[in-house]
Amino acid sequence: xxxxxxxxxxxxxxxxxxxxxxxxxxxxxxxxxxxxxxxxxxxxxxxxxxxxxxxxxxxxxxxxxxxxxxxxxxxxxxxxxxxxxxxxxxxxxxxxxxxxxxxxxxxxxxxxxxxxxxxxxxxxxxxxxxxxxxxxxxxxxxxxxx
Amino acid sequence: xxxxxxxxxxxxxxxxxxxxxxxxxxxxxxxxxxxxxxxxxxxxxxxxxxxxxxxxxxxxxxxxxxxxxxxxxxx
Numbered sequence: 284x285x286x287x288x289x290x291x292x293x294x295x296x297x298x299x300x301x302x303x304x305x306x307x308x309x310x311x312x313x314x315x316x317x318x319x320x321x322x323x324x325x326x327x328x329x330x331x332x333x334x335x336x337x338x339x340x341x342x343x344x345x346x347x348x349x350x351x352x353x354x355x356x357x358x359x360x361x362x363x364x365x366x367x368x369x370x371x372x373x374x375x376x377x378x379x380x381x382x383x384x385x386x387x388x389x390x391x392x393x394x395x396x397x398x399x400x401x402x403x404x405x406x407x408x409x410x411x412x413x414x415x416x417x418x419x420x421x422x423x424x425x426x427x428x429x
Numbered sequence: 430x431x432x433x434x435x436x437x438x439x440x441x442x443x444x445x446x447x448x449x450x451x452x453x454x455x456x457x458x459x460x461x462x463x464x465x466x467x468x469x470x471x472x473x474x475x476x477x478x479x480x481x482x483x484x485x486x487x488x489x490x491x492x493x494x495x496x497x498x499x500x501x502x503x504x
Binding site (some may be wrong): 299300303304307338339342346376379380382383387393397400403406407409410411413414416417420421424429 | 469471473475479482483485486489490495496499500501502503504
């Protein structure tokens with residue numbers, strides 16, 4: 284299994300946010316709110332379907348692809364940069380958070396003041412560091428590209 | 430005793446017996462691949478710094494629970 288290392292890196296990178304989104308939506312559906320799907324009245328579940336669909340654009344379409352691409356980039360550059368995977372992953376929120384907040388505003392999903400959002404970025408970086416070091420690192424190892 | 434037997438006896442006395450551990454240690458600098466392969470196979474351990482970081486994240490999220498949703502949105 285030595286061919287297509289970039290494809291394997293992409294798959295390993297996308298797995299974490301994809302599974303996390305599933306867990307998050309399950310928790311959200313069960314404990315957070317009841318969804319209202321705007322279809323037949325028997326489907327009364329807390330959040331209108333349209334905002335939910337808009338809210339899902341970023342975590343479902345952009346984040347997993349960016350994680351995959353970031354893992355591919357690390358694989359491509361690691362011989363030259365010599366940056367550990369955890370540290371490389373911790374850089375991602377610096378780009379991802381402003382993009383997510385701007386998209387959230389644009390799609391009218393949520394709105395947050397920058398002075399409130401900026402202090403959260405270091406926490407996100409720490410979470411990303413640990414996730415990339417231990418989870419993505421493990422997946423890369425399993426895929427034979429560590 | 431033949432010359433060959435005498436030579437073997439002299440060699441045995443001149444070179445002390447070597448244990449397997451000492452043999453492994455002596456060979457180790459030349460045979461690093463087994464160590465590298467072992468290191469690659471073992472998952473990274475949680476260093477004290479990582480544990481402290483995880484604890485700091487947990488404390489920060491307890492103090493500012495609203496940050497959890499923003500982080501979760503970006504995961």
